[in-house]
Amino acid sequence: MKLVTGHRLFWPAVVLIALLLANLAFTPDFFAIRLRDGHLYGSLIDILHFGSPLILVALGMTLVIATGGIDLSVGSTVAIAAALACLHISESDDPGSVGTVLTAVAIALGVALLLGAANGVLVARIGVQPIIATLILMVAGRGVAQLITDGQIITVTSEPFKLIGGGYWLTVPFSILLAAAVVLFASMLTRRTALGLLLESVGGNPVASRLVGIRAAGLIGLVYVVSALCAALAGLMISSNVSAADGNNAGLWIELDAILAVVVGGTSLNGGRFSLGGTVLGALVIQTLSTTVYTIGIPPETTLVFKAVVVIAVCLVQSPVFRAKAARRKSGARHGNRPVASKKLEVGA
Amino acid sequence: MSKRAAVALVATAMAVALTACGSGGGSGDKAGGSGDKALTVGFSQVGAESGWRTANTKSVQDAAKKAGITLKFSDAQQKQENQIKAIRSFIQQKVDVIAFSPVVESGWDTVLKEAKDAKIPVVLTDRAVDSKDESLYATFLGSDFVEEGKKAGDWLVKEYQGKTEPVNIVELQGTTGSAPANDRKSGFGDVIKGDAKFKVVASQTGDFTRAKGKEVMQAFLKSQPKIDVLYAHNDDMALGAIQAIEEAGKTPGKDIKIISVDGVKDAFTAMAASKINVVVECNPLLGDQLMELIKKVKKGETVERRIKTVEGVFTMDQAAAALPTRQY
Numbered sequence: 308m309k310l311v312t313g314h315r316l317f318w319p320a321v322v323l324i325a326l327l328l329a330n331l332a333f334t335p336d337f338f339a340i341r342l343r344d345g346h347l348y349g350s351l352i353d354i355l356h357f358g359s360p361l362i363l364v365a366l367g368m369t370l371v372i373a374t375g376g377i378d379l380s381v382g383s384t385v386a387i388a389a390a391l392a393c394l395h396i397s398e399s400d401d402p403g404s405v406g407t408v409l410t411a412v413a414i415a416l417g418v419a420l421l422l423g424a425a426n427g428v429l430v431a432r433i434g435v436q437p438i439i440a441t442l443i444l445m446v447a448g449r450g451v452a453q454l455i456t457d458g459q460i461i462t463v464t465s466e467p468f469k470l471i472g473g474g475y476w477l478t479v480p481f482s483i484l485l486a487a488a489v490v491l492f493a494s495m496l497t498r499r500t501a502l503g504l505l506l507e508s509v510g511g512n513p514v515a516s517r518l519v520g521i522r523a524a525g526l527i528g529l530v531y532v533v534s535a536l537c538a539a540l541a542g543l544m545i546s547s548n549v550s551a552a553d554g555n556n557a558g559l560w561i562e563l564d565a566i567l568a569v570v571v572g573g574t575s576l577n578g579g580r581f582s583l584g585g586t587v588l589g590a591l592v593i594q595t596l597s598t599t600v601y602t603i604g605i606p607p608e609t610t611l612v613f614k615a616v617v618v619i620a621v622c623l624v625q626s627p628v629f630r631a632k633a634a635r636r637k638s639g640a641r642h643g644n645r646p647v648a649s650k651k652l653e654v655g656a
Numbered sequence: 657m658s659k660r661a662a663v664a665l666v667a668t669a670m671a672v673a674l675t676a677c678g679s680g681g682g683s684g685d686k687a688g689g690s691g692d693k694a695l696t697v698g699f700s701q702v703g704a705e706s707g708w709r710t711a712n713t714k715s716v717q718d719a720a721k722k723a724g725i726t727l728k729f730s731d732a733q734q735k736q737e738n739q740i741k742a743i744r745s746f747i748q749q750k751v752d753v754i755a756f757s758p759v760v761e762s763g764w765d766t767v768l769k770e771a772k773d774a775k776i777p778v779v780l781t782d783r784a785v786d787s788k789d790e791s792l793y794a795t796f797l798g799s800d801f802v803e804e805g806k807k808a809g810d811w812l813v814k815e816y817q818g819k820t821e822p823v824n825i826v827e828l829q830g831t832t833g834s835a836p837a838n839d840r841k842s843g844f845g846d847v848i849k850g851d852a853k854f855k856v857v858a859s860q861t862g863d864f865t866r867a868k869g870k871e872v873m874q875a876f877l878k879s880q881p882k883i884d885v886l887y888a889h890n891d892d893m894a895l896g897a898i899q900a901i902e903e904a905g906k907t908p909g910k911d912i913k914i915i916s917v918d919g920v921k922d923a924f925t926a927m928a929a930s931k932i933n934v935v936v937e938c939n940p941l942l943g944d945q946l947m948e949l950i951k952k953v954k955k956g957e958t959v960e961r962r963i964k965t966v967e968g969v970f971t972m973d974q975a976a977a978a979l980p981t982r983q984y
Contacts, residue, residue: 601875
């Protein structure tokens, strides 16, 4: 039992399940998944579908946070990628061709690579504080996106582009598959190779890492590039889903949702220890929260308060200190701290 | 640093003002200060959240050019703090008139008072502010959102005339707290209140955007067993919702009747394809009216406190004919 409750994914999972069950109470067929027009249809599919961009952005954010940094620019990168791709498609002679769409995707990812590299250089080489370095792009990027779209919403009609965020492959929304593939790839890369360990060590103790000969600068630069690429993919999904690029609203505040997802997933903002699985759960918790607001009919004026209350509850229930205190108040001083502190040590060694 | 920047800003503004006076001054002086010298107007726009807004911006810019008015344009990107900053900089630059379209209704008293103290008249366009002190602005030119909501409700009442079975309505509200969202909701609500068969079963904000409109509609389609009518506070949310309805295997315009507000071109295209039943127009082309008004205000003429723009209601059968004439 202790093995289950002590697992780092236990509490995020509990919260997610609790939220889903709360929905079930209001909508009896909430868990029903049907086949409609040759694709899966149901609330759970919606959560995964709309949660996919957030999962991707949060994934990149997790790696950045693991190194002790933070990336505020992802929302702007989402908008820029969406704007570039849609602009290219809308201006091409043959918007419906696969070639055009692939070029658009390549342009979006290419520019994101540059943006990420710029962030990486600022943080790793020049030594600007991550929050400041990425704030620059966060503020400037939305302006850039609006410059690209000329302040308009660009509407595109392109079947292959529609597939990325709004299409289906083997009855499943393509964006879910894409997000799953990226998550799988990232977890293989970080857990099956030494990369994850190196990231944790750079984030956990930069000085010690340097002394044992880890090239921190390159690693830190890399995570910002990965983060930007993830954000660009998310931007493609978001714009493809509505077949339009909106420089103003695409990915607005997604950086905050992503940071929240990372925290809810149990990754420490201090860097060091990270959990990709936790982040995916965290992103799903946040998306489920939105869906819950819509389905149980919370008035828009109080939506933010409702979300805040849930987030506070989630963070408290995840805190070992808080749980220990609560338990102590209930049953006297039966036991003290949970064995969490010992886990953190595995990194620094 | 900021002081130096401010000085530079003021210097530039003064230089601009001087040249402006110089160019138009010759004839203006002789005419006995009839106010024909080039006016400088600071205009703070909400943002570019929709095609509607873009048309509105373009109309104001074109009309200013036509009227020979120097327009200082600022895009608030849907943030009140940006708009307050813009208005403060207009005051510093000593523009003749400030015109702006408030992002939200409340919280304007301080900055408007600063404008009043600087003796710069303020004209509100498109959206109103919620302030007890009426002297803070000269006039408000724009659509009557309550009226738009009522028109939407009127169409619905007429459509279901003589029928008795209940009508389940879902509502996609605009940005929470914004005047169009508040007023379109209350206007619509007032009209359908009179008949017990109309029931708003779900109402959420879609932030006036396509992505949110689609996301919220998808949730509605799953949580509400029977939806007869969708009332969207703007076209973009309706267009997003149409995608959601189609993905749910239903026919927009038939299985679910759609009422939308604004009248952008994309909405008329959708209406011509029988996907939207009715669009209540909200006319953004108020540039010329605004410039006339600004001249009057500057001359000190009395203007009405509330000036409405001319607007209509378009149904499905008129869509195809009206489509080529839509400018936005």
